[in-house]
Amino acid sequence: MKKKRMLALGLSIIMALSLTACGGGDNAEKQPAQETQETQKTQEAEPEAAPEADTAGDTAEAEGETEAAEGTDLSAAITLWTYPIGNWGDSATVESLVASFNQKYPNITVTVEYLDYTNGDDQVNTAIEGGQAPDLVMEGPERLVANWGARGLMVDLSDLFASEAGGEIYESVNSACKSSDGKYYEYPLCMVAHCMAINQNMFEAADAMQYLDAENHTWTTENFLKAVQAVYDSGQENVGAIYCSGQGGDQGTRAIINNLYSSTFTNAEHTAYTADTAENIKALETLYAQDGINFDASINGGEEITLFRNGTLAMSFCWNAAQQINSDNAAAGTTNNGDTILPMLFPSDDGKTELCGGIWGFGVFDNGDQTKIDAAKTFIDFICNDPDQVNESVKASTYFPVRPTLTGIYDGTETADTMNTFSTYFMPSMGDYYQVVPGWAEARTEWWNMLQRIGTGGDVATEVATFVENANAAAGAGQ
Amino acid sequence: MARSSTVTSRSKVLVRRETRSAYLFLLPNMIFFVGFVVIPMILCIYTSFFDSTMGNDTKDVFIGFxxxxxxxxxxxxxxxxxxxxxxxxxxxxxxxxxxxxxxxxxxxxxxxxxxxxxxxxxxxxxxxSVAVTVVWKWMFNNYYGIFNYVGKGVGLIDKNINWLGDEKFALWCIILILFTxxxxxxxxxxxxxxxxxxxxxxxxxxxxxxxxxxxxxxxxxxxxxxxxxxxxxxxxxxxxxxxxxxxxxxxxxxxxxxxxxxxxxxxxxxxxxxxxxxxxxxxxxxxxxxxxxxxxxxxxxxx
Missing domain, CATH: 1.10.3720.10 (MetI-like)
Structure with a gap:
């Protein structure tokens, strides 16, 4: 009898353990669905300062003189996993890009799988642990350089940067793609500056347009607060939301807070978090006290955009060029009910806004097969450097090139005016690309948890200090 | 006597054959059970005694308890x-x-x-579960969720409640969905x-x-x-x-x-x-x- 009892207990332990051992598998262990049409354009990545994208006028001359590019007879089958970076999350677009590649390199087969920002990291990490990492992955430096690269999982792409096209890449973008040990783990294709946007019709109805410079897309902190108050007083209860349910779109909350009284998130060396400044504390206290601004722990950046588009909110802190040209639910540049969307720089008290941004490109996982590595580099070289191809590759991202020699990408398209607006008024304001500080994953989580605590009445100075302490502890552990 | 011995021997052969068949029938399931239950369980316990992380250059460090x-x-x-x-x-x-x-x-x-x-x-x-969750999320929405709409409509609440964004309510909302x-x-x-x-x-x-x-x-x-x-x-x-x-x-x-x-x-x-x-x-x-x-x-x- 006792034996049976022991057996029953043992079996129940096995059952329970096995369930926990496999726990999380629902989301974490499934491989990315091939051909998933996930075109969410809310990007989570942020770049460094980028000079004007449309300066110097030469046509694109980007020859990839790397070893990999020489091998037109190279034969390999490689996998590319791509996050939804503009239309790089759309299978029809990517298939056409791959078809172009195969015209030149018919012996390299590229199988594409589409990730989303909710589960993409889990899928890649699970694949890495299972020895099934993709050959190529498309994302930004905070993943390719600061995470997988720093863990020794990526191939050094220095040879691609040594090419003529590689040498043209903006210095700030170049350094964001380089690890602390001087190796390059990302070869960049495109970039964008994340900004904010307002519902112009609501602002006009509240007589709040007087507080902003619509032509230059700028406003001061003082005028921003006056505008929010005016819109709130006009009957719009929810003007803006400091969304903080998760990390999605969190660059927006960092940008509004850092810019309001001109402060920083990290130090210039990217070794420590410095958000506990008097200016940041003042910004958080000001936003918390401001009528019409909600600290909302039930929504993330993507959901905030939805609320902005459907007219629930009068402004969005999670905007960029791709959002402005998005016409999924209404004409580009308008909300679902036709109101005009005006993109704006984040307000700042010194007139010098620093936007967070995104740099996206390719990384190659070191899977131990030199042929595949060469094939992957050949693909990158073709997509990013081939003069006949690169414009289409950048255009597919709906963002901007990372080289000053690439100009007029969107000329002749229906989005040309909008893209010109962004490259003229927004791209020059791109700030420091600080997302490569060690412990970034923990710091992001600490950030939105801090906002949640402030939103429920936590003392701002205490909560910011807790954030910095925890984030720096993670940074110290990650170094 | 010889006959009885033959019968016993035959029955033993029969038992052995049936036992073998039974194990063969069990084999496919056992492979999955061992592969996806027993081995992960052992690995789970084993790894719990290590400082283990992802990376090519990292090694698991034994840290006991x-x-x-x-x-x-x-x-x-x-x-x-x-x-x-x-x-x-x-x-x-x-x-x-x-x-x-x-x-x-x-x-x-x-x-x-x-x-x-x-x-x-x-x-x-x-x-x-994703579909169910999306519907519940919509119902709990802070701005236009049906619970806030009905609650305000019948006078139960004065202003919108952020069901999933408020510490007082969030866990109970989860329990409610789990219940259904x-x-x-x-x-x-x-x-x-x-x-x-x-x-x-x-x-x-x-x-x-x-x-x-x-x-x-x-x-x-x-x-x-x-x-x-x-x-x-x-x-x-x-x-x-x-x-x-x-x-x-x-x-x-x-x-x-x-x-x-x-x-x-x-x-x-x-x-x-x-x-x-x-x-x-x-x-x-x-x-x-x-x-x-x-x-x-x-x-x-x-x-």
Whole structure:
């Protein structure tokens, strides 16, 4: 009898353990669905300062003189996993890009799988642990350089940067793609500056347009607060939301807070978090006290955009060029009910806004097969450097090139005016690309948890200090 | 004598053959059981004694019970453990009592009506958890959710409540959704168990003057005890393993008020890459589940 009892207990332990051992598998262990049409354009990545994208006028001359590019007879089958970076999350677009590649390199087969920002990291990490990492992955430096690269999982792409096209890449973008040990783990294709946007019709109805410079897309902190108050007083209860349910779109909350009284998130060396400044504390206290601004722990950046588009909110802190040209639910540049969307720089008290941004490109996982590595580099070289191809590759991202020699990408398209607006008024304001500080994953989580605590009445100075302490502890552990 | 010996020998051969066949039939399942249950379980326990992370240049470092010691100092883990127990202690009894009550009310209904009820209650179980979650998220929406709309409409609340963004409400919202997705199977099982209760026993008790309550408590309840035990164990395990709802709705927030151990395991392992620490949590969770299941077995047996 006792034996049976022991057996029953043992079996129940096995059952329970096995369930926990496999726990999380629902989301974490499934491989990315091939051909998933996930075109969410809310990007989570942020770049460094980028000079004007449309300066110097030469046509694109980007020859990839790397070893990999020489091998037109190279034969390999490689996998590319791509996050939804503009239309790089759309299978029809990517298939056409791959078809172009195969015209030149018919012996390299590229199988594409589409990730989303909710589960993409889990899928890649699970694949890495299972020895099934993709050959190529498309994302930004905070993943390719600061995470997988720093863990020794990526191939050094220095040879691609040594090419003529590689040498043209903006210095700030170049350094964001380089690890602390001087190796390059990302070869960049495109970039964008994340900004904010307002519902112009609501602002006009509240007589709040007087507080902003619509032509230059700028406003001061003082005028921003006056505008929010005016819109709130006009009957719009929810003007803006400091969304903080998760990390999605969190660059927006960092940008509004850092810019309001001109402060920083990290130090210039990217070794420590410095958000506990008097200016940041003042910004958080000001936003918390401001009528019409909600600290909302039930929504993330993507959901905030939805609320902005459907007219629930009068402004969005999670905007960029791709959002402005998005016409999924209404004409580009308008909300679902036709109101005009005006993109704006984040307000700042010194007139010098620093936007967070995104740099996206390719990384190659070191899977131990030199042929595949060469094939992957050949693909990158073709997509990013081939003069006949690169414009289409950048255009597919709906963002901007990372080289000053690439100009007029969107000329002749229906989005040309909008893209010109962004490259003229927004791209020059791109700030420091600080997302490569060690412990970034923990710091992001600490950030939105801090906002949640402030939103429920936590003392701002205490909560910011807790954030910095925890984030720096993670940074110290990650170094 | 020789004949008897031949017969014995033949029967032994037969037994051996049948045993072999039985094991062969079991083999495919055993391969999966060993591959996906036993080995991961052993690896889980083994890795929990290491500081293990992802990377080509990293090596697992043996730290003994270091992860387990750290667990009890980790305020987020302790909060997640508390939340998990709240979910289990609330949802398990409520699910069992509610499903028994519903089943008692419907099990004598005509076939088609009974099937309709079974379908209604089972629908959330067969509907994809993501779809269910999206609908609930919409209903709980801070700005245009139906709960706020109706609540304000009938005067229950003055202003919108941020159901999933407020520490006071978020965990209870999770428990409510978990409840709706958990009752389907128990109701189907109870309806079946109650329908199988020997009517002659019930009729005999009626002749002896037993009232409805006595009939239920003295006759039906003991007879459906195995079903109750199964429901208790399965609901307990499911509640302990509450993960998808948390990930899809709140990511453990606001301020860790909806963190569960399962979600924290996921976060630690897949976001922070602390595999050893995550596995140590898994082992602790498994021990709690096993203990609670053992207690349920024991109590049910005494009953």
């Amino acid at each position: 270091g992860n387990y010691v750290e667990l009890w100092k980790d305020q987020i883990f302790l909060r997640a453990l508390k939340n998990t127990f709240v979910i289990v202690l609330v949802s398990v009894p409520v699910v069992c009592v509610f499903s028994l009550w519903v089943s008692s009310a419907i099990y004598r209904l005509r076939g088609s009506i009974l099937s309709t009820f079974r379908c209604i209650f089972y629908l959330p179980v067969v509907t994809g 997705t958990s009752i389907g199977q128990p109701i189907v099982l109870y309806v079946s168990a109650l329908g199988n209760v020997d009517t002659s026993l019930v009729e005999a008790s009626e002749v002896d003057g037993a009232n409805s309550f006595q009939q239920f408590w003295k006759i039906k309840w003991p007879l459906i005890m195995p079903t109750t035990l199964y429901i208790l164990v399965i609901t307990t395990i499911n509640s302990f393993q509450c993960f998808a709802l948390i990930q899809l709705l709140t990511s453990g927030g606001p301020n860790h008020s909806t963190d569960t151990v399962m979600y924290y395991i996921y976060y630690t392992a897949f976001k922070l890459y602390r595999y050893g620490y995550g596995n140590a949590m898994g082992v602790i969770l498994a021990i709690f589940i096993a203990l609670l299941s053992a207690v349920q077995f024991k109590l049910a047996k005494e009953k």
